[in-house]
Amino acid sequence: MFDVDWKTPHLWRKTARKRASAPRLAGDVHTDVLVVGGGFTGMAAALGARDAGMSVVMLEGNEIGSAASGRNNGLVISHHSKASPSEFEAAYGGRIGERYNRLVADAAGIAFGLMQRFNIDAHQVQEGWIQPAHTDKTLARARQFHDEWKAFGASVSWLDRAEATERIGSPYLGGWMVHNSGHINPFAMTIGLASAIEGEGVTIFENSRATRLERVEDGWRVFTASGSVTAPEVILATNALTGDIWPGLKRTLIPFKVFQAATPPLSQELRAQILVGNPAVSDMRNDLRYFHYDCDNRLVSGATHTFWFNEAQRGRDKVAQVLGKAFKAFGGPPEVQEYWHGTFAVVPDRQPRLYRLAPGLVFGGVYSGRGVALSMSLGQEMGRWAAGKRTDGEMPLPVTSMRKIPAHAAAVQTANRMHAWHRLKDRVAKSDRQ
Numbered sequence: 037m038f039d040v041d042w043k044t045p046h047l048w049r050k051t052a053r054k055r056a057s058a059p060r061l062a063g064d065v066h067t068d069v070l071v072v073g074g075g076f077t078g079m080a081a082a083l084g085a086r087d088a089g090m091s092v093v094m095l096e097g098n099e100i101g102s103a104a105s106g107r108n109n110g111l112v113i114s115h116h117s118k119a120s121p122s123e124f125e126a127a128y129g130g131r132i133g134e135r136y137n138r139l140v141a142d143a144a145g146i147a148f149g150l151m152q153r154f155n156i157d158a159h160q161v162q163e164g165w166i167q168p169a170h171t172d173k174t175l176a177r178a179r180q181f182h183d184e185w186k187a188f189g190a191s192v193s194w195l196d197r198a199e200a201t202e203r204i205g206s207p208y209l210g211g212w213m214v215h216n217s218g219h220i221n222p223f224a225m226t227i228g229l230a231s232a233i234e235g236e237g238v239t240i241f242e243n244s245r246a247t248r249l250e251r252v253e254d255g256w257r258v259f260t261a262s263g264s265v266t267a268p269e270v271i272l273a274t275n276a277l278t279g280d281i282w283p284g285l286k287r288t289l290i291p292f293k294v295f296q297a298a299t300p301p302l303s304q305e306l307r308a309q310i311l312v313g314n315p316a317v318s319d320m321r322n323d324l325r326y327f328h329y330d331c332d333n334r335l336v337s338g339a340t341h342t343f344w345f346n347e348a349q350r351g352r353d354k355v356a357q358v359l360g361k362a363f364k365a366f367g368g369p370p371e372v373q374e375y376w377h378g379t380f381a382v383v384p385d386r387q388p389r390l391y392r393l394a395p396g397l398v399f400g401g402v403y404s405g406r407g408v409a410l411s412m413s414l415g416q417e418m419g420r421w422a423a424g425k426r427t428d429g430e431m432p433l434p435v436t437s438m439r440k441i442p443a444h445a446a447a448v449q450t451a452n453r454m455h456a457w458h459r460l461k462d463r464v465a466k467s468d469r470q
Contacts, residue, residue, distance in 0.1 A: 043101035046376035047298050048110070048223035049101070051331060053157070055227040057099050058234070061241035061263040069422045070258060070267035072246045075105035077401045077418070078273035079229045080150075082238045084419020085271075091240045092168040092419075093265050095258070097245030097277070101226035104276055107378030108408060109296055109326055109338050110222045111316045113165050114144040114190065117386040117404040121184045127387065132434060139417070139432040141190045143409035144217040150412060151220075151425070154235075156228030159331040162218040168211030171321040171465050174320035175209045182212035188386035191215040204317055205310040206362045211319075219316040219328040222408060222437040255396050264345045269422040270330050272399040273415065275407075276381035282393055287444040289381040289389070290451045295347065296338040297355040298330065298374040307333055322458035324443055325358060334374070335359065342455050346432045348375045380407060382451065384441065388414060390433045398422065398435075 057215055071078045075097030082094045100106070116124060125133030148162050169175035185192045193213050197416040200208045234240055239262075249258045255268035272278070278286045302310070311317060311327060318326035324339050337355050341347055352372040360369035383389065386404040400418045403410050414433070420426045428435040441447050 040103065040107070040378060042098055042107075046223075047296070047330065047336070047374040048106065048221045051159070051223035052221055052227060052367055055100070055231060058096075058242045059232075061095065061244040061260050061265070063263045065093060065239075065263065065265045067091045067239070067265060067267045069093075069269045069271065070095070070265045071271045071273055072258060073097075073273035073275065073277070074100050074105055074228070074230070074240065074242070075273065075275065075277060076226070076407065077415040078271070079226070079233055080412045080415025081271050081273055081400075081419040081422070082133045083233050083236065084416035085423045086233065086236050086238050086419070087131070087416075088420055088423035088425050090423045092208050093267070094233075094238055094240050095244045095246050095260065095265065096240065096242045099242050100113050100230040100240070101223045104378050104380040105405065105411070106223040106226040107296070107376060108380065110143045110220045110408065111165065111217075111318060111326060111328065112147050112160075112162075112219045112220055112404060112409045113316070113318075114141055115165070115167070115181065115185070115217075115406070115408060116140055117406045119386065120180055121188050124387075127331060127385075128434060132432070134319040136432045137188060139413050140410060141185065141186035141188060143215070143413040146416075147409045147412045148216070148218070150229065150232075151225070154228065154232035156225060156232060158225035158228055159221040160218065161220070161314050161329075162216070163314045164213050164215045166195065166200070166203060166211055166213045166319070168195070168208035168317065168319050170208055170319060170321065172209070173465070176212065177319065178212050185214070203315065205312065205365060207301050208319070217316060217409070219409070221330065223240065224460055227307050249281060249397075251394070254410070258396070268396055270397050272393070272397070273401060273418070274399075275401045276379045278381075282395070282397075282399070284438055284440055285391075288391070288438050289383055290441065290444075290448050291379050292340075292382045292451055293344070293377060293379045294324065294338055294340045295351045295375060295377040296336060297335045297351055297372050298334040299359070299370050300373050301333040302335060306365055309364050310335065321462045323455060323462055325362070325437060327362075328425075335370075340452075340455050347377065351375050351377075380405065384447070385467070388433060389439065390418070390431060390435045391438050392428065392435050393438065
């Protein structure tokens, strides 16, 4: 179910520049810090450790951009997944909760800052992210998010019914906007960041899947099919693709499969009526609903399937129906040309994880749908942590042992099959949109 066809070019890959792959690991290598996993978390961790003066090697099992980091919708958001700032402080305690809220509040700005620092062309648009509400209940929740982030000092604003409807081009009761957020071509960001960290001195090996690790006198030795890397500090940044490299680790997260789809480039007439000002948008329905433009004025959205038969055609049809209903300017379901799928990781409480698995061996990530921005912030903190620039107590999340999900196999199936229930709840929810 979770296999990804990463070799067939998708929209993000087709519209990004080309990059020559790094070589496969051959032989035995020693480094100060080894990062396993070449997504946003891994590359940001490698950068954080390198900026701290460490020698760094990064292993990527396939090619840069082949997994969730290069295939997601591209929303860059400074907000939690479902929770409010006060709810995170209640979960973590005041000190760590405030520190983590600061990390989240700054995350989108840090991500866009990396693009500026390294002159990365990721088709980035930093025109804010809007979360509109379609029911009285979600409107109250949106107001809570806005008020708490505003009190925290984040750059946010409230949109009334008229402004939300005009900005989005679809009727909503109101909503809130985070101004440092936006959208990117995530594949372009992955290859741009890979080139950037190579330029900073990080050694990348692609098509070099870590298969096992063992404790050695001077740290850890991690093996691939054609070589090994020895390092005193190892960061596992494998997220949804976590396999059996460490016993029980994959049972601490739930892989979750989604798809993305896009229209042909829209006319200027339609552009003037839909997503005015080019913000990113994701609303508050239980089922996934999000929108933004790509660099050629395609409208990009996505969703998920309960069952994945005939997935491409069903996905295009589903997104066409959603867009036609959401945006009356289309006059009905529009043509949807592009389709691709991907997998990310979630946990039941939607709180990212930092695990100390053993001395010199850590794992971090699992963003439950907020990974584009947050991975680049938390990843750099993980790199500084491995470099000895942060103690466990100074990290923005609690550092714990593994937290396995009970009845993991059943939890994976439940999470990936419950979308029909989400859609039903959306249908029966009382809406005051009209």
